[in-house]
Amino acid sequence: MCLRNRLGFIALISALVATSCTTTDDESPPASSDLPSDAVEIMSSDPYAAGRWSYLVLDPDDGRVIYSNLADEFFFLASISKEFTVSTVFDDLGSSTTLTTPVYSTVEPDDGTLTGDLILVASGDLALGGRGALEGQFRFTEGAVDHVYADVIPGAVLPEDDPLAGLDALAQQIADSGITEVDGDVLIDARLWEVLEAQEGPVPPIFVNDNLLDIEVNPGASGEPASLRMVPETGAFTLENSVETAEEGASANLEVSVDPENSRVLQVSGSIPPGDPALTVYRIPDAESWARTLFIEALERAGISVSTDALAANDATALPDASTYSDDREVASIESAPLGQMGGMILATSYNTGANAFLCLLATEAGSTDCDDGLPAIRELAESAGIDPSHVVLVDGQGGDPASATPEAVVQLLDYIQDQQWGDTFAEGLPNLGERGSLGITGQDSPARGKVRGKTGTKAEGVPATEQLFFSVQGLAGYLDIGNGKNVLFVVAVSNALFPSVDGIFQVNEDVAGVAAAFQQELEE
Structure with a gap:
């Protein structure tokens, strides 16, 4: 499904056809x-x-x-x-095939310190450990609109699973390998395919939380400001809140825009009625840098010191030739849920x-x-x-x-x-x-x-x-x-x-x- 709901425009995607007791080449209306x-x-x-x-x-x-x-x-x-x-x-x-996402070091660690780079190689995995993928599942929000359409369909809800579970698992494996410090860079290798520009934005081979920043808006009393919560919690963005709580019976009207002077500040505006929270999303324009920031944050949660700037853009020009990746330099990996x-x-x-x-x-x-x-x-x-x-x-x-x-x-x-x-x-x-x-x-x-x-x-x-x-x-x-x-x-x-x-x-x-x-x-x- 694909929806857009702005200024009276909606676009979805679907299928058609079926019924009447006639032959298949009968073009007349059915009796x-x-x-x-x-x-x-x-x-x-x-x-x-x-x-x-x-x-x-x-x-x-x-x-x-x-x-x-x-x-x-x-x-x-x-x-x-x-x-x-x-x-x-x-x-x-x-349908039973899984995709493996590995992490390589470019040099042998020296007494826990990696003086080279740490490289996560994208596999096309749509969840990277989220949605229950570490247990072989690919869960979504049953009985409600999944968050992938939260900016266009009312009533969307968050998936229950931790979207950072895969990155945390990779980081823990790296810590268990004995690496305690990364003095080089942390990079995302997303060269599996050229990014496809599609209706809802780019389609890269790397996905963390579906390349969305979820923004949960919680109403207060009518006339009072609403409060915001971001999922996942990350230093990649700051939220600037100007959402008000409307009167009972009003519809939620939320908009997310980028501060023209700082692309890491998201301005959330509009209104929400009292009662239940509402969900909207910001669609990440640079999935590689998004994944890099979240991966560095996961490494730090695992007790690994990282010297490079977590908020810097992913430097694809610094990637080595893919043929140089070797099994003896693999420091972590996770498997996707089956393609089925x-x-x-x-x-x-x-x-x-x-x-x-x-x-x-x-x-x-x-x-x-x-x-x-x-x-x-x-x-x-x-x-x-x-x-x-x-x-x-x-x-x-x-x-x-x-x-x-x-x-x-x-x-x-x-x-x-x-x-x-x-x-x-x-x-x-x-x-x-x-x-x-x-x-x-x-x-x-x-x-x-x-x-x-x-x-x-x-x-x-x-x-x-x-x-x-x-x-x-x-x-x-x-x-x-x-x-x-x-x-x-x-x-x-x-x-x-x-x-x-x-x-x-x-x-x-x-x-x-x-x-x-x-x-x-x-x-x-």
């Missing part, structure tokens, strides 16, 4: 009598009066088309593209930066540092699934415009996935109605709860003159559990829906999920 009545009621409601519903529901056992409309026409994939990206990583790299766990978080939360990092991992697997060189691997997987290359357009890992496909192509991918040895891992990582990820907040009382697994996706923009919200697409694609161990494949999407306010972002998600739930209930054995 209402052929569809579940609950689906018809949703499709006919006001926000969709001038919209268009695309859908395809197919039995993979015999190829029978159960519901279909516009199944052979392009729709914007948006975040459904992540199903292509994640499945390709599972296929090419392996990472991919599950990307699918569940629609994590754009993570999906683009997966694209970059595909490029490195192909021997390139250019992330775009991961796209051929995705196309090859699509062809292996029997998808006509002219029926899919992909431009990145996350689903940025003009990413498009036909519902038939998406269903072919889903059919291929379930036959792979990693297919269960993929399906388990998908959002699940009423239980997991972006579908976890809807359908909790539905009889279809836990039986609709699919990747959500949204592309929407505010209408400045009217404050309405226009959806180019809201979609969902995945698997319907119809009982007796049987799944059917589905895609459902609506295009050109218009809502009176930005609150439509929640209703459209519920409505598209509701259509899928109606299909599941109608077909349940």
